[in-house]
Amino acid sequence: MTELPKFLIPPASYIPNLPEPERRKRVVLVASLCAEPLELIGPMNVFRLANMVLDLSGRRDMGYDLEVVSSHLGEIFEMDGLKISTDKPYQELSGEVDTLLIPPMDFDVLFEGQEQFLGWIAAKSTEVRRIASICAGTYVLAAAGILVGKRATTHWDLEKDFVERYPDVQLDVDPIYVKDGHIYTSAGMTAGIDMTIALIEEDFGRAVALRVAQGLVVFLKRPGSQSQFSTQLSYDLSEKSEIAELQSYIYDNVGDDLSIDELASRVGMSSRNFSRTFTKEVGLAPGRFVERCRLEMARLNLEGSSLPITKVAERCGYGSGDSMRMAFERQLGLNPRAYRQRFATSSSNHSV
DNA sequence: ATATGGATCCGCCAAT
DNA sequence: CAATTGGCGGATCCAT
Numbered sequence: 045m046t047e048l049p050k051f052l053i054p055p056a057s058y059i060p061n062l063p064e065p066e067r068r069k070r071v072v073l074v075a076s077l078c079a080e081p082l083e084l085i086g087p088m089n090v091f092r093l094a095n096m097v098l099d100l101s102g103r104r105d106m107g108y109d110l111e112v113v114s115s116h117l118g119e120i121f122e123m124d125g126l127k128i129s130t131d132k133p134y135q136e137l138s139g140e141v142d143t144l145l146i147p148p149m150d151f152d153v154l155f156e157g158q159e160q161f162l163g164w165i166a167a168k169s170t171e172v173r174r175i176a177s178i179c180a181g182t183y184v185l186a187a188a189g190i191l192v193g194k195r196a197t198t199h200w201d202l203e204k205d206f207v208e209r210y211p212d213v214q215l216d217v218d219p220i221y222v223k224d225g226h227i228y229t230s231a232g233m234t235a236g237i238d239m240t241i242a243l244i245e246e247d248f249g250r251a252v253a254l255r256v257a258q259g260l261v262v263f264l265k266r267p268g269s270q271s272q273f274s275t276q277l278s279y280d281l282s283e284k285s286e287i288a289e290l291q292s293y294i295y296d297n298v299g300d301d302l303s304i305d306e307l308a309s310r311v312g313m314s315s316r317n318f319s320r321t322f323t324k325e326v327g328l329a330p331g332r333f334v335e336r337c338r339l340e341m342a343r344l345n346l347e348g349s350s351l352p353i354t355k356v357a358e359r360c361g362y363g364s365g366d367s368m369r370m371a372f373e374r375q376l377g378l379n380p381r382a383y384r385q386r387f388a389t390s391s392s393n394h395s396v
Numbered sequence: 397a398t399a400t401g402g403a404t405c406c407g408c409c410a411a412t
Numbered sequence: 413c414a415a416t417t418g419g420c421g422g423a424t425c426c427a428t
Binding site for chain 3 (some may be wrong): 313314316370374
């Protein structure tokens with residue numbers, strides 16, 4: 045395959061502690077008629093960049109094997125002379141798939157009856173490790189019947205129509221993307237890119253995801269309209285409202301005392317039981333969650349302000365600039381000064 | 397760069 | 413008896 049220019053990706057040789065997946069992951073895009081081209085190729089491109097980052101880290105053996113199948117053969121998109129076409133029917137897909145990507149499908153085609161194709165999606169959805177829809181691709185998942193009772197999102201402009209058609213789905217159009225079990229749905233074209241970055245983060249950690257995001261000049265943070273949580277943290281939100289509230293409190297008060305004892309008394313539990321409950325609900329021990337919130341806030345401050353680093357450290361609950369530096373090196377592989385230099389806001393005008 | 401003291405995590409068992 | 417909660421202590425992580 046042709047290589048993208050290397051300058052898109054910052055040097056990545058210093059990514060520490062890469063996880064060791066047992067094998068490469070097979071990612072299959074199920075293309076259909078009439079998607080925006082970005083919805084088709086955006087997420088695939090992100091996976092491809094992740095491969096480059098891993099490659100530059102000397103791990104060509106890890107990463108993603110990308111593949112496209114389609115519900116329609118031949119040309120599926122045309123714009124001003126740019127044509128996208130496919131040559132492999134979905135029926136020919138065999139073997140184990142890690143991640144299935146579902147872009148939008150032309151509504152006329154979708155609603156005129158696609159039983160066979162939708163049945164195939166439904167069957168595959170139970171076999172794969174995860175399945176993810178982009179923008180109105182959520183309609184395809186819903187039509188296939190796999191979203192009943194699940195939380196999901198799609199483009200905000202489609203909310204009313206979607207709720208009428210699929211009242212059994214718990215639709216929330218505020219978040220950028222939603223994860224329910226192994227089913228992921230995303231809000232808009234570029235939200236599909238954010239979601240994909242989050243998938244990569246799950247697989248290979250934040251450092252890799254960060255390199256990919258920076259290569260794309262898309263940021264990991266991207267606050268949703270309602271949630272002050274970053275995409276990183278949002279999928280760790282507990283379903284127990286008491287714990288979720290506490291998570292919000294932590295995120296909003298990273299500069300305060302957030303010791304186990306303090307947090308436990310705030311929710312009226314013993315520290316042992318609090319620790320156990322929190323870990324069970326959130327998937328992270330309280331201390332680790334606090335640490336991640338602090339790091340997140342410090343990153344935002346470094347990117348978006350010119351506050352001195354010691355000031356950022358103080359504001360974000362680190363005992364000293366030094367301890368913040370060590371936290372950065374531990375978790376991101378670079379120190380705060382280098383982080384700011386690399387990611388400060390000159391390039392922060394977000395797309396869509 | 398290393399040493400030390402404190403915080404946290406987590407398995408285990410007792411109490412509820 | 414089963415399930416939840418609380419406390420203890422060792423291993424580990426982290427700040428200084």
